[in-house]
Amino acid sequence: MIRRVISVLALLVASAFSATEYSVRSWQSEDGLPGTVLRSIVQSSDGFLWIASPEGIARFDGIEFENLILPAEIQLPRIGPNRLFATPGGVVWFSGSRGSLLRIQGKQVRKLWDDEGPSSKQFVTQVVALDDQRIIARRGEEIWWVSEDVPRLLTAPDEAIQEALARDFAAREQSGRIRPDGKPARLMDRSGRVWTPGIAPGIQVATPDGTSLDLDLSEIDRSIDVTEILEDRDGNVWATSSLSGLIRFRKLRAEVLDDADGLTERTAIALIEDAEGVLWLGLRSGGVDRVSENGIRHYEFAPESSGPRRPVAAFYIDRDEVLWAAARDGSVFRWNGQEFVLAFPRLDVFTKIDTLYQEASGTFWFGGQHGLFRMDADIPQLVGTSVGIPPCHITVLTGSDGSEGADPAAGSVWFGTMDGRVFRGSHGRFQQVGSGNDLGNRKISALLVEDANHAWAATLDHGIHFWDGTRWHRFDRHDGLPDQRITCILSDTRRDLWLGSLGGIFRVSRVELLARIQDPQAQVRWLRIDRSDGLPTRECMGVSLPSGWQTRAGKLVFPTSRGLVLIDPTQIEVNTSPPPIFIRQVRANGQLTLPSDGRLNVGPGRTRLEFSYHGLGFSAPEKISYRTRLSGLDDTWREVGALRETTYEAVPPGNYIFEVSATNGDGIRSESAASLEIRVTPRFWETGWFLVLGITSIISLAAGTGWVIARIRMKRRIHALKIRQTREAERARISRDLHDDLGASLTELSILSALAAENPDDATLRPSLNQFSGKAKMVVGTLDEIVWAATPSEDSLHSLVEYLCAFAREFLENAAITLRTDVPRHIPDLPIGPNRRHNVFLAARESLNNAVKHARASEIRLRITLDDNRLTIEIIDNGRGFDVEYASSGNGLENLKKRMTDCGGTCTITSTKPGGSVITLTLPLPLPQPG
Numbered sequence: 001m002i003r004r005v006i007s008v009l010a011l012l013v014a015s016a017f018s019a020t021e022y023s024v025r026s027w028q029s030e031d032g033l034p035g036t037v038l039r040s041i042v043q044s045s046d047g048f049l050w051i052a053s054p055e056g057i058a059r060f061d062g063i064e065f066e067n068l069i070l071p072a073e074i075q076l077p078r079i080g081p082n083r084l085f086a087t088p089g090g091v092v093w094f095s096g097s098r099g100s101l102l103r104i105q106g107k108q109v110r111k112l113w114d115d116e117g118p119s120s121k122q123f124v125t126q127v128v129a130l131d132d133q134r135i136i137a138r139r140g141e142e143i144w145w146v147s148e149d150v151p152r153l154l155t156a157p158d159e160a161i162q163e164a165l166a167r168d169f170a171a172r173e174q175s176g177r178i179r180p181d182g183k184p185a186r187l188m189d190r191s192g193r194v195w196t197p198g199i200a201p202g203i204q205v206a207t208p209d210g211t212s213l214d215l216d217l218s219e220i221d222r223s224i225d226v227t228e229i230l231e232d233r234d235g236n237v238w239a240t241s242s243l244s245g246l247i248r249f250r251k252l253r254a255e256v257l258d259d260a261d262g263l264t265e266r267t268a269i270a271l272i273e274d275a276e277g278v279l280w281l282g283l284r285s286g287g288v289d290r291v292s293e294n295g296i297r298h299y300e301f302a303p304e305s306s307g308p309r310r311p312v313a314a315f316y317i318d319r320d321e322v323l324w325a326a327a328r329d330g331s332v333f334r335w336n337g338q339e340f341v342l343a344f345p346r347l348d349v350f351t352k353i354d355t356l357y358q359e360a361s362g363t364f365w366f367g368g369q370h371g372l373f374r375m376d377a378d379i380p381q382l383v384g385t386s387v388g389i390p391p392c393h394i395t396v397l398t399g400s401d402g403s404e405g406a407d408p409a410a411g412s413v414w415f416g417t418m419d420g421r422v423f424r425g426s427h428g429r430f431q432q433v434g435s436g437n438d439l440g441n442r443k444i445s446a447l448l449v450e451d452a453n454h455a456w457a458a459t460l461d462h463g464i465h466f467w468d469g470t471r472w473h474r475f476d477r478h479d480g481l482p483d484q485r486i487t488c489i490l491s492d493t494r495r496d497l498w499l500g501s502l503g504g505i506f507r508v509s510r511v512e513l514l515a516r517i518q519d520p521q522a523q524v525r526w527l528r529i530d531r532s533d534g535l536p537t538r539e540c541m542g543v544s545l546p547s548g549w550q551t552r553a554g555k556l557v558f559p560t561s562r563g564l565v566l567i568d569p570t571q572i573e574v575n576t577s578p579p580p581i582f583i584r585q586v587r588a589n590g591q592l593t594l595p596s597d598g599r600l601n602v603g604p605g606r607t608r609l610e611f612s613y614h615g616l617g618f619s620a621p622e623k624i625s626y627r628t629r630l631s632g633l634d635d636t637w638r639e640v641g642a643l644r645e646t647t648y649e650a651v652p653p654g655n656y657i658f659e660v661s662a663t664n665g666d667g668i669r670s671e672s673a674a675s676l677e678i679r680v681t682p683r684f685w686e687t688g689w690f691l692v693l694g695i696t697s698i699i700s701l702a703a704g705t706g707w708v709i710a711r712i713r714m715k716r717r718i719h720a721l722k723i724r725q726t727r728e729a730e731r732a733r734i735s736r737d738l739h740d741d742l743g744a745s746l747t748e749l750s751i752l753s754a755l756a757a758e759n760p761d762d763a764t765l766r767p768s769l770n771q772f773s774g775k776a777k778m779v780v781g782t783l784d785e786i787v788w789a790a791t792p793s794e795d796s797l798h799s800l801v802e803y804l805c806a807f808a809r810e811f812l813e814n815a816a817i818t819l820r821t822d823v824p825r826h827i828p829d830l831p832i833g834p835n836r837r838h839n840v841f842l843a844a845r846e847s848l849n850n851a852v853k854h855a856r857a858s859e860i861r862l863r864i865t866l867d868d869n870r871l872t873i874e875i876i877d878n879g880r881g882f883d884v885e886y887a888s889s890g891n892g893l894e895n896l897k898k899r900m901t902d903c904g905g906t907c908t909i910t911s912t913k914p915g916g917s918v919i920t921l922t923l924p925l926p927l928p929q930p931g
Contacts, residue, residue, distance in 0.1 A: 021255065022205075023534065026220045027246040032065030034058050038240035039082035040178060041230045046090035047580035047616040049232065050104075051246060052082045057094060057104070060246075061614055062621035068104065074111055083178055085127035087135060095124035101137065103149055112151055125180050128168045136161055176229025187229040187237065191573070195237060197226035203239065203249075220244055233577040234619045234664075250619055252534035253572055254505075258563030262296040264289050268559035270544035272315040273551050274323060281564065282312025282544055288325065288340070301325070301333050301340050314545040316356035318364070326353040332366070344380065355545050357397035359413060367394030367415055388430040393418035396545060400449040412452050416444025422457055422467070438472040439465055445542050446489040448497075456497065458486035460542070464499065466513065473517050475524075478639060480625070480663070482506060482528050487542025492569040493554045500540030500548045500558045504530035505567070508667075525667025527574065529567065532620040532665075536562035574666045579615040579624060581662040581674040586611055595676060603681035606650040613674065614644055615662025623665030629673075632656040653682035726835065785841075792834070797871065797925065798827045800837050801864055804844050804873070808862050811845075815852045822863040830925055836903035840873070840923055843899045843907060847875040847919040855879025855917060866925075873921040881913040 029036050034056030042050050049060040054076055057068040076082070077096045085093040094102040101112045101124050122140035129135055135146040136157075143161065144151045154161070173179070176187030176195065187195040192208040202217030202224045217224045221244040230238045237249040258266035263281070268289075270282035279291040286309025287300045301310045310327035317323050323335035324343070330351030333340040352369035359365070364375035372389055373380035383389060399413045413425040414433075420441040422433040433455075440462035448456040453469035463476030463484045476484050483503025490498040497513070499506045507527040516522045530538045541547060541559045549557045558565045586593050587610040588602035602609070615624045627637045628646045632654055640646055646660070661673040684690055788794055788803055805821055812819040851860055857879035865872045893909060900907040900921055911917035 021252040021534065022215060023250045023252050023532070024215065024217065024220070025248050025250075026244065027065075029245070031245075032058070032067075033245055034065075034067050036245045037242055038227060038246060039242075040084040040228050041238055041240045041246070042084035042086045042092060043230065043232050044086045044090050044092050045088050046582075047233065048090075049230075049238070049618065050084050050086075050092050051240065052076075052084050052094060054082070057084075061616055062618045063614070068107070068109065070109055071111075074102065074109065083124065085124075087127065087129035088132055093124075093127045093137075095127070097123050099123050099139065101127075101139075101151075110149055112146065112149060126165055126168055126172075128164050130161070130164055136164060138165060175231070178228050184226055184228050187231060189231045189237060190235060195229055197229055197239065202226070203229075215249065217244075217247070220247065232618050234575045234617060235573060235577075236618050238618075248618070250532070251573065253529050253567060254534040255566045256534065256536050256563045257291075257566065258536070263291075263564070264296075264298045266563045267541075267561045268564050269541045270312050270315055270546060271549050271557055271559050271564065272317060272323070272546055273549055273557075274317055275321045277552065279557070279564075280315060280323060281559070282315065282325070284311060284543070284561075285309060286311045288312060299340060301327050301331065312544050313353060313368075314355050316358070318358045319360075319362065324356055326356060326366075326368075330368075332356075354395055355397040355415070357399055357413065357415075359399060365397055365413060365415075367397045369393050372415065387425070387428055389423065392421065395444050396447050398447045398449055400452050400455075412449075414447050414449050414455060416447055416457060418443050420444060420459060420462070422447070422455075424452075426452070433467055434472045440474075445487050446547065448489045448491060456489055458489040458499065459484075460487070461485050464489065464497075466517070468517070475513060475516070477641070479513075479516060480524050480526050480639065480667075482526055482623075482625070487540050488546070488548035488558070490548050490550050490556055492550065492556065494569070496569070498548070498556055498567075498569070500542070502539045502542075504528050504535065504538045505540060505558060505565070507569070507572070523669060525663075525669075527572070527667050528623055528665045530620070530623065530665075532623065535565055536560060540565075574668075575617075575619055575664055576666075576668055577664075578668050578671045579617045579662045579664045581615045581626075581660055581670045582613060583658070583660065583674050583676055584612040584614060586658075586676065599677045599679065601679050601681060603653060603679075604683045605680075605686065606652055607680050609648045609651050609658075609678070611646050611658055611660065611676075612644060613646075613660045615664070615670065617662070617664045620665045625663050626660055627663075628658070628660045630656050630658050651680055653680045653686050655679050795831055795834050795837055797830045797832055800832065800840060801827050804841060804864075805862065807841075807845065808848055808860075811848055812852070812860060817852060817857060818859040820859065820861045822861065824864065824866055827866070832923070832925065836905075836923065839899040839903040840871075840905065840921060843896050843921055844873055844875065846896055846899075847921070850919075851875060851877040851879065851917065854882070857916065869925045871923040871925055873923075875919045875921075876916065878916045879914075881911045881915050881917055883913065884909055884911050 027033055033051065033053070035053040037055075038051055038053050040052045044050060049062075051058050051060060051065075056070070056076065058065045059068065060066075070076070077098055077100070082097065083095040085095070087093065090105060092104040094100075094104060096102075099113055099122050103110045103112060122142070124137050124139050126138035127135065128137075133147065137144045137146055137151065143154045143157045143165070145154050146152075173185050174188045176185055176197070179185050184197045186197070189195065194206045196204045196206070203215045203226065204212055205215060206212040221241075224239075224244055224247075225242040227240045227242050232238060235251075239247045239249070241247065257263065260266075263283075264287065265283050265285055267284040268281045269284050272280050274280065276292075281289040281291065283289060287298055290297045290299065310329055310331065313326040313328050315323065315325055325333045325335070325340060327333065330353060332343040332353055334343050353366050353373075354368045355366075357365045357367075364380075366373040366375075366380055370382070371392060372383050372394055374383050375381075384391070394415050395418055396416045397413070398415075413430075414422065415425075416422050420437065420439040420443065422439065422444060423430045424433050425431075439457060439459055442459040442462040444457055445460050446458040448458075450456070453467075455467045457465045457467070457472075459465070461484050463474055463479075463481055464486055465472045465474050475481055483501045483506075485502040486499050487502065488500040490500075491510070492498060492507075495510050497508050497510055499508070506529070508524060512522065512524045516524050529535060537560050539561055541561060547559065551557065554569065556567045556569060558567070586595065586600060588600075589608050590610075593600060593602060609630075611628070613626065615621075615626065617624045622642065625639070625641050626643065626646075627639050628634075629637045630648055630651070633648065633651065633656060638646070656678045657675055658678055659673040659675045661670040663669045685694075785807075788799075793799075794803070801823060805823060808819055808821070848860065851857055855877045857877035859878050861874075861876040863872075863874040863876065865874075896909075896919075897907040900923070903923065905921060905923035908920040908922075909917070910920075
C-alpha cells in the first residue's frame, strides 16, 4: 500500500506509472458477435472493423455488430485460418483456409475462387492494392492479378509488384497480423510500444524505454489464445482470440487513489498541496488525510470526545506556508505542524466560512453565508455596504496580484456569490463585475483570475463565462460544452482550461474559446474524460474548496465521491483521427425510405423526416456528439449531443440537403459532413401551375367581387336616391297641401274677416261669420291631417285605423249623418310607411266625402277587417246609389283607384239604384317579424 502511495506521488512528479495503465473490455457472442472463436480482424478504409469467425463475418461500428448475410452458395470454412484484408474504397477481402476468396463491399459479397479439395493448403496470404483498380493477391507461391473481380495468374510479376508485396509483408510483421505460418505477429503501435501475444496470461507490452507490462487477462479467461492484433485509427489495440471473443485495450488517462490505497475513506471533497508536496484531503465524513511519501495519516479538527466529526469547507495556504482549514460548523483552524488548532476561539459571530484568500499585500479575507470578513489586528471584521458589498452569500474568493514586480496594492480581490454575481475589489472598495443576471443567477462555483481585467467564472448549470474587461461572454452546450454543471476550473502549463463537472472532466483551448467570441462559427474542441478513461465516477465534487488542484509539477488532481483522480496533461494522447460519419437510414412519415443515386424523393406534401446516423469511434463511442443541419430549412447547425437520431416535423415541399457531422470525445470533428439530397414533392395544389391557376382565380374572384360590391354600392346609391326623391315628393305634397288647402282656406278666411271688420254690427254679415267659423275648423282639421301624415311615429297600421275612425266620426257628425263602425278590437302595430298610409287615408276620406255630398245617405257604415295579411276597408252607405259605369268615366273615382294602385292596393266600387253604395279598399300588409 505504501508503494502504491509512493507511485501516486511519483505520478504527481513524473507520471511514469500511468503509461502502463490500460482498460480492457471484451465482447462475446451474446454481445452480437457471430461466435466467440475469432480468426481475424481488419479495419476497412471507411473506418469499420470487420471480424471473421467460422460462424460468420461481422461489421462493427463501436456500438453494434452487424452480421454479414452470405449467399447460400458460400460456406465459410469451419477449420483452419481465416484472414481479412482491406483495400481502398471500403473493400474487404476474406480468405478461407481452402483457397476461397470473397470480395465484400458494404453488404455485397462476391466469390472470386471456389474452395479446393480438403487436402489443399494453398490459401490467400496477401491482398495488396497497387491503386484503386489494380489488386494483387498471393496464393501460396502464386501471384494473381484481380481486375473487375476476375483473377488472372501472373507468370512473371514485374518488379513493382514484387516490391509492393514485400512492403506489405514487412508492414504485416509489425502490425500484429497473421503470418504465413498462422502465428500472430507482434504489433508496434504509434507510440513505439511493442505488443507481443502468446505470453501467459495474455499479452506483454514493452515501452521504448525498456520497461514492460504483462496485461493480465485472466478476468476474461484463464488462458487467452490471441489469433491477431490490430491498432485502429483511434489508437486502440484490438485482439481476436480463438475462444474468448474480441478484446480491446485502451490506455487510461486518469489514475485513481481511494480507500483501497490507504485513504481513510474514498470520498474526498477538497484538496490542497503544500510547499513540501504533501497532499491534504478533506473527507466527506470529517477530518483530513495527509498524503506524503511516508504514507497516509488522518487528522481531526478536534478530539472525538468534543463532538461530531467536522468536514472541511475550505483549505488555504497563506504567504507564510501555513495551512488554514475552515470546517463546516463555522470554525477556522490552522496547522501548527502537529495538529489543527482553533484560530479564533472566542469569536462566536464568525461562522459559516466557505472560502479564504490572502492578498499579496497581506490582507486576509474570509467569505461565507454572512458575507465578507477582513482580518484587522488578528480579528476578522465584517465588511459590507460601506465598501460596496450588498448582503450576499460568498461561495469563492480569489484574486489577481498584479504584474510581477508591481506594487502589491495594485492587486485585486475577486469573489463570487450564491446568486450568480461576481465582485472585484481594489484599495478597499468593491464593485460588481457586469450587471444583472449576466451569469444566470446560478452559484459561482469557481473563479480563475488572469489579471485585473480578465477572469473566468464557472457556474452550476449555466456553463462558464469570460470577462474581457467590458462584458461577460458565455460558453455552454451551444458551444459544445458537454455538461454545464461546472464545479472547478484550472489552467495547465499550456494555459488550456480544465473543467471539473458533474458530467466528467473537460479540457478546452483558451485560444479557441477566445476565437469563438470573435467568430461564433469557429470550432471549439472539448476533450472529455469520463469513466471510459479511468474515472471511477463522472461526478467531480464541488462541495468544498479547492475542488481541483494543479500541483507544482503541473499535474491535475480532482476529488470525487469514489476517490482522488490524478491527470497528467502532458501524457494525454489525443485521438486526432476524425470520426467517419454515415447516414444509416431515413424514414419519411414513419416508412423506411431508401435513397436512389444519393437523392431521396418523398412526399407529397408536408413530410415528417427521421434521420438515423452514426459516427465511427472505437475509443469511447458513447462520447461522440453530433450536429445536424437541413439546408433549406435550418439557418445554422443544431447541436444534438449524443443523439443518433434527428427528426424534422412537417417539412414543406422543396429541395433540401441533410448534413450531419460527428465530433469525438477529444473534440476532433469529421473531415466532411455526411449529406443526402432530399426533394419533398408537393401535392397538386402546391405545384406551380396550381399556384398560377389559384392566383388567376383569386384575381378573377377579386374582380368579380369588386364588380358585385360596385353593383351593390350602385343599388344603394339608387335606393338612397329613391329615398331622397320620395322625401322630396313628400315635401312637395306637403307644400301642395299647404298651398291648396290651407292657402285657399286662409285666403277665404281673410276675405270674410275683412268684411266683418267693415261693419261688425251689420246683421247681414252674420252668415259670413258662421262660415268663417266653419272654415277655421276645417283649416285646423286639414293642418292636423298634414301633421299626422308627416309624423314618422304614426307610420303604422294601428295609427291609420285609429285616425281614420276618428276622422269619420268627426266628419259625419258635422254632416249630421249616423256612423256605424265595425273595427277589430286589437289592431297590430305593423309598419306600413308614410306614402301608403297617406294614400289609403285620402282614398277613405274621398269615399266618405263622396257619400256625404252625393249619396244623400242617412247612415254610413265603416267596416275594417284583417284577413290573410290584408287590410280591407269598406265604406257602405244607404243612399240613392249611382250608375258605376257612368260614374267611372269621371276623374273622382279614377283618382280613388289610382291612389290605391300607387300604394300597392286595390279599390272596388259597387252600387245599386236605389240601395246605396259600397267602396272596398284593400291593402296587403307586411308579414309580422318574430318577436
